[in-house]
Amino acid sequence: MDGTPPVVPIWFHWNGRQLVMVTPPKAPKLKPLAQNPKVSLTIDDYAFPHKVLLIRGTASLQQVDGIVPECAAPRNVILDASKGWPGSCKSAG
Numbered sequence: 001m002d003g004t005p006p007v008v009p010i011w012f013h014w015n016g017r018q019l020v021m022v023t024p025p026k027a028p029k030l031k032p033l034a035q036n037p038k039v040s041l042t043i044d045d046y047a048f049p050h051k052v053l054l055i056r057g058t059a060s061l062q063q064v065d066g067i068v069p070e071c072a073a074p075r076n077v078i079l080d081a082s083k084g085w086p087g088s089c090k091s092a093g
Contacts, residue, residue, distance in 0.1 A: 006032075012043075013070040019055075020070040025063065033059050 008029055013020045019041070023029060033039070041055040 012041075015070055020068065022068050022071055030061065033061060037061075 006029070010021050010023065037059040039057055039059045041053075041057075043053040043055070045051050
């Protein structure tokens with residue numbers, strides 16, 4: 001890497017207060033975030049006319065044992081642990 005922040009697609013959940021994102025505990029993005037928690041996010045859609053939301057803020061990292069509460073809702077995307085996503089979202093039913 002050249003020191004610039006990487007652009008990484010990631011699922012998220014808005015809990016009414018903050019964006020919650022889940023990643024494997026050894027994901028490469030965690031080290032740079034721990035060193036510099038300033039983040040920029042872009043949320044967009046594919047439909048024309050395109051709608052885009054740009055967000056800048058500060059990330060906080062929290063390791064969670066088990067399932068993150070925001071991932072427990074059946075409506076959220078399920079990430080398959082068999083495909084290299086241990087500790088990520090699992091089906092709540």
